[in-house]
Amino acid sequence: MPTTIKEVALKAGVSIATVSRALNNVGPVDERTRQHVREVARELRYVPNATGRSLSRRKTEAIGLLLPDLFGEFFSEVLRGSDQTAQQSNYHLVVSSSHNNRRQIRAALTMMRGRVDALVIMSPHIDAETLNENLPQSLPVVLLNYQLESDAYDSITVDNFGGAQAMVTHLLDHGHRRVAIITGTPGNTDSDERLRGYHAALASRGIPADEQLIVPGHFSETSGVDAVRTLLALAHRPTAIFASNDAMAVGALSALRDAGVAVPEEMALAGFDDVPFAAYTTPTLSSVRVGIHALGVLAIETALHAVRHQNTHRRQQIITPTTLSLRASCGCSLVRQREPGAPEIVAVAGAVPVPS
16 A cells, blocks of 8 residues: 555654645745654655645646647657657646537537646637636746737747748849749638738839639648649649748648659749758748747746746737748858848859749
8 A cells, every 4th residue: 555644744753734834845844853753764665646736726837739730740740849848847748639629619618627737729720718717817828929919928939921022032033033932721821921921021122912822721741742733733833832821831842742753953842930940941941930949848837937036927928030041942052040131142152043
């Protein structure tokens, strides 16, 4: 039978309350007694009951993380950054996936309630009503890559507009005039903002948008393949493609290879997110760098600050900047990084002429 707190108190010659205070580092206990209780607990191999400990301290020492999916490098990098940061603060991470299903989102919120000290949510389908109905107002919530009109929650979003505008501008600076875009899932905030950045880049050069060059995707490799097949069937093909995420860019690269279209000699290509495998494709993939791991780190740090400073924590709406990782797929032979809005690289080693 496992040792009980009562047995520790008996052997240490103190009350149960003193044992609890000594082991949990709360309440008035002199240092000599604290050390004595801990030595007795070690000797008896006493393991505190996690549930009881959470109730007594009103802390679970866990942070909830709700993601739309767990598949793919983007989500694995968010998860890696989140978990590392939680562990460094002696917190556990409770992870759930909603798969963009509203019913599953509500079920996940209900499951998290009472089991976590704070909650980080990445979901395009979350809304204030769902949060208010399923979570207590006292629970700190951080919205990741999504922002409600209400300032009742912390939010961390990527500069999707600025990153997309900068990358499309870079393709235009290579001399391309027919730049296509593979959009993300319809109604998704990231997708909408990246499309807006695409339009802004074209407008800044006085280039009218061609609806034939705006092809829908779903942030998946297969939708990138399908989009390229649609674009290659056009009588007047584009000379460059901007995919709204790296998964679609990889699918596009595969489809271009299968069609015998050389990248970047016949078709330049760029993505968004700069996931780790972008540097290992052939050719290497130019992409808008988000710093996905850092997103997970910042989300957990924000959640922990809200937990530890509930009375003084000021909610923030944070927009994280992006940079461009310029590689071979857009005609840049060297890996280059620059901030969006910085002076354009005029002389690019290995730049290729734009097909007529």
